[in-house]
Amino acid sequence: MQPLPRAFQAYVLSVVILAAAALWLLLPSVPTRAINELLLFLVLIAVASMFPIPDPRGGYITAAGILFYVLIALHGAGAGLLVAGPGYAVGAAVSRKWIPWRTLFNGAQMGLSVAAAGIAFRLSGGSVSTPDVRTLLLPLAMSVLTFQLVNNFLVAFYFNRLKQIPLVQTWFSDVRDLLVSNLLSIPTAALLAILYSSIGPSTLLAYLVSLPLQRRAHLLYQQQKRIHEQAIDSLVLAIDANFPQGRGHSRRVANIAVAIARQMRLPEALIEDIELGGLLHDVGLIGLDLPAEGGVDGKDTSSRFRDHTRIGADLVRELRRSEVAAIVMHHHERYDGSGYPSGLRGAEIPLGARVVAVAEVFDSMLSGGFPHSDKQNLSAVMSSILRESGKSFDPRAVEALAQLVNDDLLPGISVLDRSNPHGLQVPNRL
Amino acid sequence: MKSGHRTTLSIIGCLALGSSILIIAAHNMQVTHLVLLAVGVLGGWLRFRTAPVGTLTLSPIAFFLALLIAGPLQAFAIFMIAKALSCLLFERRHTLRALLEVGEESIPTAVAVLMAVRSGLGPMVASTAVPYAIATAAYVVLRLAVNSVSAYVTEGITFRVFLSETIMKTAANLILLSLLAFGLRTYLYDRFGNLALVLVTVALVEFYHPWKLLNEQDEILFANLALVAQAIDVKDPYTARHSKNVSELAVRIARAMNLPEAEVRKIRIGALMHDIGKIGVGTHIIRKPSRLDASEERTMRMHPMLSADIMQPIELLTEAAEIVRHHHEHLDGSGYPAGLRGDEIPIGSRVILVADAFDAMTTDRPYRRGRSKEEALKVLKENAGKQFDFAVVEALESILPRM
Numbered sequence A: 001m002q003p004l005p006r007a008f009q010a011y012v013l014s015v016v017i018l019a020a021a022a023l024w025l026l027l028p029s030v031p032t033r034a035i036n037e038l039l040l041f042l043v044l045i046a047v048a049s050m051f052p053i054p055d056p057r058g059g060y061i062t063a064a065g066i067l068f069y070v071l072i073a074l075h076g077a078g079a080g081l082l083v084a085g086p087g088y089a090v091g092a093a094v095s096r097k098w099i100p101w102r103t104l105f106n107g108a109q110m111g112l113s114v115a116a117a118g119i120a121f122r123l124s125g126g127s128v129s130t131p132d133v134r135t136l137l138l139p140l141a142m143s144v145l146t147f148q149l150v151n152n153f154l155v156a157f158y159f160n161r162l163k164q165i166p167l168v169q170t171w172f173s174d175v176r177d178l179l180v181s182n183l184l185s186i187p188t189a190a191l192l193a194i195l196y197s198s199i200g201p202s203t204l205l206a207y208l209v210s211l212p213l214q215r216r217a218h219l220l221y222q223q224q225k226r227i228h229e230q231a232i233d234s235l236v237l238a239i240d241a242n243f244p245q246g247r248g249h250s251r252r253v254a255n256i257a258v259a260i261a262r263q264m265r266l267p268e269a270l271i272e273d274i275e276l277g278g279l280l281h282d283v284g285l286i287g288l289d290l291p292a293e294g295g296v297d298g299k300d301t302s303s304r305f306r307d308h309t310r311i312g313a314d315l316v317r318e319l320r321r322s323e324v325a326a327i328v329m330h331h332h333e334r335y336d337g338s339g340y341p342s343g344l345r346g347a348e349i350p351l352g353a354r355v356v357a358v359a360e361v362f363d364s365m366l367s368g369g370f371p372h373s374d375k376q377n378l379s380a381v382m383s384s385i386l387r388e389s390g391k392s393f394d395p396r397a398v399e400a401l402a403q404l405v406n407d408d409l410l411p412g413i414s415v416l417d418r419s420n421p422h423g424l425q426v427p428n429r430l
Numbered sequence B: 001m002k003s004g005h006r007t008t009l010s011i012i013g014c015l016a017l018g019s020s021i022l023i024i025a026a027h028n029m030q031v032t033h034l035v036l037l038a039v040g041v042l043g044g045w046l047r048f049r050t051a052p053v054g055t056l057t058l059s060p061i062a063f064f065l066a067l068l069i070a071g072p073l074q075a076f077a078i079f080m081i082a083k084a085l086s087c088l089l090f091e092r093r094h095t096l097r098a099l100l101e102v103g104e105e106s107i108p109t110a111v112a113v114l115m116a117v118r119s120g121l122g123p124m125v126a127s128t129a130v131p132y133a134i135a136t137a138a139y140v141v142l143r144l145a146v147n148s149v150s151a152y153v154t155e156g157i158t159f160r161v162f163l164s165e166t167i168m169k170t171a172a173n174l175i176l177l178s179l180l181a182f183g184l185r186t187y188l189y190d191r192f193g194n195l196a197l198v199l200v201t202v203a204l205v206e207f208y209h210p211w212k213l214l215n216e217q218d219e220i221l222f223a224n225l226a227l228v229a230q231a232i233d234v235k236d237p238y239t240a241r242h243s244k245n246v247s248e249l250a251v252r253i254a255r256a257m258n259l260p261e262a263e264v265r266k267i268r269i270g271a272l273m274h275d276i277g278k279i280g281v282g283t284h285i286i287r288k289p290s291r292l293d294a295s296e297e298r299t300m301r302m303h304p305m306l307s308a309d310i311m312q313p314i315e316l317l318t319e320a321a322e323i324v325r326h327h328h329e330h331l332d333g334s335g336y337p338a339g340l341r342g343d344e345i346p347i348g349s350r351v352i353l354v355a356d357a358f359d360a361m362t363t364d365r366p367y368r369r370g371r372s373k374e375e376a377l378k379v380l381k382e383n384a385g386k387q388f389d390f391a392v393v394e395a396l397e398s399i400l401p402r403m
Helices: A006-029 A032-050 A064-095 A100-123 A133-163 A167-183 A186-198 A202-240 A249-263 A268-280 A283-288 A299-319 A322-330 A351-367 A378-387 A395-406 B002-026 B031-045 B060-069 B072-090 B095-118 B129-155 B159-165 B167-192 B194-233 B242-256 B261-273 B276-280 B294-301 B303-311 B318-325 B347-362 B373-383 B390-402
Strands: B047-049 B055-057
Touching: A006 A064, A006 A100, A006 A133, A032 A064, A032 A202, A064 A100, A064 A133, A064 A186, A100 A133, A133 A167, A133 A186, A186 A202, A186 B167, A186 B194, A202 A249, A202 A268, A202 B194, A202 B276, A249 A268, A249 A351, A249 A395, A268 A299, A268 A322, A268 A351, A283 A299, A283 B194, A299 A322, A299 B194, A322 A351, A351 A378, A351 A395, A378 A395, B002 B072, B002 B095, B002 B129, B031 B060, B031 B072, B031 B194, B047 B194, B055 B167, B060 B072, B060 B095, B060 B129, B060 B167, B060 B194, B072 B095, B095 B129, B129 B159, B129 B167, B159 B167, B167 B194, B194 B242, B194 B261, B194 B276, B242 B261, B242 B347, B242 B390, B261 B303, B261 B318, B261 B347, B276 B303, B294 B303, B303 B318, B318 B347, B347 B373, B347 B390, B373 B390
Parallel strands: none
Antiparallel strands: B047 B055
């Protein structure tokens, strides 16, 4: 393993020092009387962090997030820093691999994020003693927002230093992708805080007992989802063999389109639609039997060939995901309006369809599928695609593809790699 | 029978909604009532189907809470309106369908309300436990009874299947919700008011949500498989919905035969995928109106094996591959590809053969009109014992009046 970059080491150290300084400042505010309760939180957070569940949208889901909010609502920012940081670091180190740099950084950044959330809670007038919307729910919303901003910034900076991943873009797209699900955890956190203060700490344990059940559901869901995706994948692969483009084209287009979409930092929900759209973009061709009917050049076949977008979209509409149907329908539109079936131009073409269009042509040219009868090498393919940027293709999508090709990021994209592109765990709701 | 059942329920639903609006008009609406209504609507969002029939939903917690907080009559009104709203909002149902569901729900609810009034459950009575228990027990029992009748009438699911597959989950969910409502009323509502109602409901939604996702995953799978199947069916425009039709029919036949739910699932997948092997058969053969010549016939006869070969390596479809492989075997051994006879043919294959034949016979073709259902059934009966399994044809005959 190559030595870690200097800038990275300096960053991790400064976060740790920052956390230590914050602890020094906040230490007097830690309620030392409640030491037993703090210990309980420490153990619970460590345990909850030990069982992360990969979130299909990227990142991980753990129950620790909810515990953070309960902790700061009850005991304030200082306690949050003192307990959440170490608890999270230990839990993450046990469940994943013991990497000193990462563990140290995880503890420090999580402590800082939780402390910031605690300060936001206090500043917006939060209190558990007389809970209502203004004294509990709104302050919790503020602290969730603060937590998300600080946490994702620290993490984005970490990867910026480690792997030169763009900072601001990563930060914003992470906040965007994770904020809603984190906001959704507010009611549960509020309820737990109320129960805790009115009945006692034992209610937290009751909540934790329910976690294995939830975890089971999540894991089952993920497992099923994977099996189902594999099934559809294999079916499409089997059917692909009869397409003019040949075996594996649909899967490759889906992979390339997803990579482009990730590079463009599109929302995860759209990326999922793009993957399905890429996989199914030629589904309307299945029933057409083009090669068996005398080649693809004949006039009649050509109009029949054009029909495949409409037939495909009709079929895909069954899935009740309108965006996917739109991708299938419009993946042969051109940016300048000269495409089919509707002759849409520019931003009128659904964004997903613009991404899939580039991916499809890229793969067809590279693997020599229909209508590009002979294989071309990568640089020839890229130069003809770049030439068509703004004419056939959306310049943003082309730019993203060029970036991917430049960084040699395309071949490594595996079929079911839906993990966070940065691979770090961002605590989230359960 | 089926349409009569529907009409009756819709009329009951109309009445229930009408009286709910009267109740609301006659009593003063309070903020709490609106909160309970919101709880009911939100609870209705969390709703998923359980195989073979029935749904699990959170919405009854609004009824239970309203019984304890707002009083029996108001509880009825709030629950009915919440039910209607969540049907229209989240299930994208037609108004009629929503009325039907309200009607179905109104029967157990009304009985529970009557029991509550009779046993003296009022909003302010200190000892609510016994009347509440009686009312909720009445609700649970009647809810299950109504479910079971609907399952029989609309899907042909016998009480035995219902008892073994559905009743436990539904009952457990309802009992859990009634206990939760009681605990919430006793420990949290007095101290924290409406906030506690909302927080608990949202927390419950969060808790149930993964299960909803898990359940939807299954629906997505079948939608995906149907998509692939229909893409093949496009080869012959006259059979555009063939695979889906065969699948639906085969499932009904299998249920009528009381086959275990695991077998039904295999049949559902198998019937959807049975023609997938036709991907390799040219459209000129598939669409040919006249008799196929020997080589075309050979190609056509390959398709069960091709279908099975495509399915075999796919984990999820492996089980169903076997019944697809043999879906053109005849009872007397004259079928293909293996020439199996009688009980050697998997039961799923025998079901699909009948469903496939029935759908093919009743579909219009460019060169001939489809037969009527009665004629098609007659042909099946004439060939039962030779080509088709008696039991399967009988099961089809038993469900035909309900189709």
